[in-house]
Structures are given as structure tokens and as C-alpha cells.
Amino acid sequence: MPEAQSIWSFAVQQSDKLLEQTLTHIGLTFISLFFSILIGLPLGIFIARKNSFSSFVLGFANVLQTIPSIALLGFMIPLLGIGAVPAIVALFLYALLPIIRNTYTGIMEVDSAIKEAAIGMGMSYSQLLFKIEIPLAIPVILAGIRTATVINVGVATLAAYIGAGGLGEFIFGGIALNNTNMLLAGAIPAALLAIVFDFILSKVQHLNFRKWKLSMVVFPAIILILSSFYLIPQETASKLLAGFTPEFMGRTDGYLGLKNKYHLKMRTVVVSDAVMYKAAYEKKIDVISGYSTDGRLKAYGLVTLVDDKGIFPPYYAAPVVRMDVLAQYPELESVLNMLAGTITDSVMTELNYRADYLKESPEKIAKDFLIANNLWREPQTIGQGRVRIGSKIFTEQYILGQMYAMLIRGYTHLDVVNKNGLGGTKICFEAIQNNQIDMYPEYTGTGLLVILQTREDTVEKLSGNKDRVYDFVANGFKEKYNLKWLKPIGFNNAYALMMRRQQSDILHVRTITDLRNKLEE
């Protein structure tokens, strides 16, 4: 079993991180559980006493639980920023329902004859509650705590999306990097935690009445101790905080490169791409790992830092076309090359921004651009032949796909079919190889690393030089796949470190080296 072997060696190699993530995970789970019990238990008791509030409170807790976890975490960011606090609040809200509901039903289900006996014997309402109702409801309440714990262990993996750490860092890193060992190194401990806590709590739940008296003291103590795990792995603080995606954290042309080549020592949290730009805008984090043409760059007033040591491979976009199609329609190549060199990083960012934030259609954006650059022509009559244009499933590719379609219609008599949203690189590439599409826009870096799977030492030799990478990739595609790279469109959609424009100005940080120096001051 080579797979199992390598998971193990991965876990051993990364044992520091694994331990840290596991402790953080346990800490997150139990801090939030502690507060859920602190609030949920009295609330459950309260609605069992004042029944008229029960449907309101239970209904509210129910609604909280139906909010998708990612969305709930998203709501937290504007209110509480990123990091442990919003994660704990979200987990707390999730754990609330099972605890309130079970406390309530547990008390309501106590045999009415027993309650009547207690009252008939002269117990006050508080004696009834503490001597009779709560003790008898404890198995049900514990079942609620058990459910809440298992839910929390699961949802806590998502905490990695908003910089709170936990085993989600490995899980989402593993997914993003297609690294099964990393994924399992996060997923297996998470599953084990759920199973172990479930098992322990099921044992507690079935203790007999006598032992409960003891467990009433021990149980809260254990929760508090487990909660404190979150405090242990805190790193030393630096002035600036970086938020990187799980994928970026695990890549040599990402965080690992920053550490090796720039010797960047920075406090980092792992966040999801979905919240990263906004969190930077809201000053929850200072440096992020983004894509240089992302429309959010403009939307949130961010600037990219110059990669002065060239650790991020160039991701210049260019159309990739089947050789046989170029031979069949000789007029095609020059038409597709009309875009070459016309779209710079900032222009592409602007176009993406118009699509993502101003909600303009890719067609309109493409047409406006062509008109502004004197490239637009009315469609010609359609004759023989047809070109199928593919695009990956993100904004930039939709826009480029539309531009190529308009150019072909305007300058040739060929018919055009757009096959948009073909998912990621793998799907697009397979479609073109299997003759399901004729062309699609690709990036040099992707071609180099993902499709050609170029060895690390070769990549090193190319040393991020944009022309040499382009030539290498173009050659490789021609020889291996009979596909041709046309001229680059102009922009480089590479990884980039980004900061708020304002902060970059104040600190005079323009390059990654500036950033490193600033941190070492």
C-alpha cells in the first residue's frame, strides 16, 4: 500500500503542523461548545418553564442551523473580521440548537407524575428544577451536547477558510493542490476526533445516576481544558498579517517560495479565496495572495507587489488552437492574433471588474473593448466551416471567448460556437484533445506546470522568464499534443502578493523585497 505509506510519511514530516492544527481544531470545537452550553442550557430551561417562548426560541435556533456554514462564516467577516472570533461565534450558533432543543425536550419529557409528586411533597419550583427535572433530563441534554460536538468538529474544518486554523488547512490545501496525502492528513484526524468524542460522550450519557454527580464537576472542567488548546499554538505576532489560500500555502511557487527566496517571515492565516480580498479591504489582513487580473483588485482598492526575485512563474494568456483547424482555415491565425498585446494586466482587471462588480454581460464588455480598439466589425455572412471556442469557468475566460467569437464573425465567413464554462484546466484540455473544441485561452504557467508536468529543475532553469517559458510551452504542446500557442494576449494572470493601496503608499512597500525589509525593521 504505497498510498498509506506516503500518507504516514507526510504526517510524520508535517507532524508539527498536524499537531498544531489538531489542537487548534479541538480548541475551536470546545470553546464554542462551552459557550453554547453556557447560553443554550439556561435558555432551554427557560423555555421549558415559560412555554410561550419555546416556539420562538426553537424556531430561531432552527433557522440559524439551516444557514449554510460557509455563508454563516461569510456573514461573520464584516462584523467580526477573520480569525478565531468569527469562527467560534459561527460554531457557537450551530451548536446552540441541539443543546437548547434537548434541554427543553429533556425537561418537558420528565414524567408528570414525578413532577407532581415533587410538588405534592412540598418542593419549591427551584427545588423541582434542580433536584428533579434537570437530573432526570441529563441523558437527553447530554445527547444534545454530543450532537453539538460532532457538528462542531465537522464545521470547524471550515474555520480554515477565515483564518482560524484547524484541520481544514490541510483538507482545503489538499483539495486545492490535488494532494491526496495532505487532504487525508487533515480529513482522517478530523473524522477520528468526531468518532472519539462521540464515543466518549455516549459513555458519559449512559453513566448511571450516581456517577453523574461526579461528572457534573468533571465534565465542565474537561471542556474548559480542551478549550484552552486553542491558546497553545498561537504564533508570535508581527506587525502585518498575511492571509493566504490553502493552495498558495502549499505551493513552491507560493508561500514556500516566499520563505525560501525572500526569507519572508510573516504571521499568516489561511483564508479562502472567497473572503480574502474583502478581508484585506476591511483591514482584517494586510497582505493576500491573489491573481493579478482579478476584478476584485480594483473593487477593493488593492495593488500588487512587484515580484522582484521572480518566484511566481509567468501566467501569460494566449489562445491554444488545434493544428488541423489552423491548416483547414488559414485565415484564422491572423484573426486570432489581432488581440495579441492589446490587453495589459490593468486592462484585464478593469474588464473583469466590469463583469463581476458592475454586472455587465461578457458580450457587452467584449464588444465595447473591440470598438474602443478599432477592432470591431459587423458579422459577415456565414459560409462553410465552423470554429468551436472553449473557455474555463471564470469571468476572464468568458470575456476572451466572446472577443474571439466576435473577431471570427467579423473578419471571416466561419460560423462560431461558444462552449463556455468547461470547468477547470483538465476539462478544457481534454475537450481540445478529443476534438470537442478547437481552441481555448490558456496560461503559460498552467501549461508548464499542470499540463506538461515539467520537472522542478527544468522550471528552475527557466527561472520565470516570460519568453523562455512561452517558448518552452509552445514547443512542448506542438510536439506532444499537436496544439499551437498563438501570440500572447498581453496580460499576466499570475499569483501576486497584494496590499491595500493606501497602506502600500504609507509604508512605501512596492516590491516583495520592500515588504520583507519592512517586516525586519
Next chain:
Amino acid sequence: MVDVEHVTQRFGNTVAVDDISFTVAEGENLVLLGTSGCGKTTTLKMINKLITPTVGCVKVNGKDIAGQPAIQLRRGIGYVLQHNSLFLHYTVAENIATIPGLLKWSKDDIDNRVTELLVKLHLDPEKYRNSYPAQLSGGQQQRVNIARALAAQPPLLLMDEPFGALDTVTRTAIRKEFKELDEFKKKTIIMVTHDVQEAFELGDRICLMDKGKIVQIGTVRDLLNKPANDFVRSFLDDQRLQLTFQTIKLAELWPFVESSGQEGAMLKIRLEDTLWMAMQLLDGAEEKNAMLALTDQGVVKNVTWGILMQAYNIYKQK
């Protein structure tokens, strides 16, 4: 000790108890008897303030309970519920100690009292003290239930079908023990049942209820011999003969009994015993020619079944 004066209890449209009045003297056993749903439990609960009467007043020790704090009142009244209501998370000892605990008795006093009650109710203290209710049989649970109500030595005891959940054999057995217990003898007891036999065995007086109203209150004999109406008569019909035999003492038949000339296996019985007991004794005897030896001031009469019946017939005509 307890005065119920023109009490009515309504739940919405149902009138559970309809203008009832009765008095229970100190040391008396009053049995509330009646069909299901006639308002027995409701009446009982109005005495310890679990329910407040819609109309009317209840006095305990001559004082209207409406003006008394419920908690103090209840701690002074033993209460046995109709349904099994032991605290499942308390041991037998803890269950029994409930009210003494609420009254802050010392630990030693509580322990002694628990042991005393367990012994009196025929539960081995060593064995059952620390058991949980779930580990006891139904009959044992019911003993604990009764012990719990007796624990703080309340002068007044309310019991709602205390033997209701038990099978007939166990029930008869516990009832016998119960009658003999000194704990009960000096207490004022109001007990609910729908079992006529039980009512006659345990009650000094019987309060027969129907549809929320009291149909008749009186001794066993009153109900048998002077029924207030057809309801009383038909309520007792099924067990009339047995009940009658139970109310007649052998002393009353003495003048009409003639001694049998024959000899046989002699069984001893006292003149205070009832005709019913005499007949059960003869029934249960193993010997074929069993006879009872009745003795009054040195005179002995040997009696058979036939002789007893003959004497009863003469007694009835008189």
C-alpha cells in the same frame, strides 16, 4: 381534622367536583370510592393545594388552607400518588428521605428513619437502601412510595389508589400488612379507591361519589343496609354477600348457633371475628370434617358450614 365545605371544581366545561362537603375526624380513615372519572383524585388534590377549588373552602386543622403557604402545608401532609412516581435518579433511601431532607433533619435522624421504615415495610434495609427504583418489583416500589409519604410522620395522609398498580394477590397481601402497621393506626387518612373490597377493609367510613357528587357517606353497614339510592345499591351488588358476611361478627350470631353433636378436627376462632373469616377458615381447611370451636365464657359450640348458614338466616330475619 379536614373539613371540605361546599367545594366545586371546574375544568373548562367539565365539572370534576360538584358542591361536595365532608368532614374527617382526627385518626379516622375515610375512603373516597367511586367509578373512574367521578372526581376522587381531584378532591384529594384540593386538600394539599395541588388544585385550588373553583368554589368553596377546605380546612385542615380548622384553618382555611387558602391562606396558608402551599409548600409548608404540603410538607406536613403525606401524599401517595395514583401513578408510580418514585424519583428514578434517587436511591430508595434518598427517595424516602425527600421530605425530611427538605425539612433539614440531621443526617442521623434521616438514616434512622429510613431504616425504621424499610423494616416496617418489609424491605431489607441492607439490600435495598442503595437500590434504584428501576431495580425493584412493582410491589416493592409501592412500599417505597408509601414509606416516602410516611417519612416525616405527617399527621394527615392522602393516598390515591396506593395499591392500584398491583395484581390482586400482592394487593391483598400488602393491604393486610398495611392495616396492621402502627404507623397508620394513629393517622388521619383519606384514601382513594375504586375497589369496593378495599374500601370496606380499610375505611372507617366510605364516601361514595358519582359524577362529581357525593352520593352517600357512612360506615360499611350504613351503605349496605341503608343505601341512599339505587346507585349505591347497584354499586355494591356484585359483592353484597361477601360484604355482608364481612360486617357480621360471630358474636352476633352466637345466640342462634346450635352446637353440632359430632366430633371433628377443631379449628380455633374468636367471637370478634367475622362470619366471612369463619367461612374462609372452613373453606381453607384440609380435613374433611373440619369444625369451628366457638367459645363464650366457657361454653363451647362445635360449628359446621351448615350450622353457620342456618344461624345467619335466623339472624337476617330478626
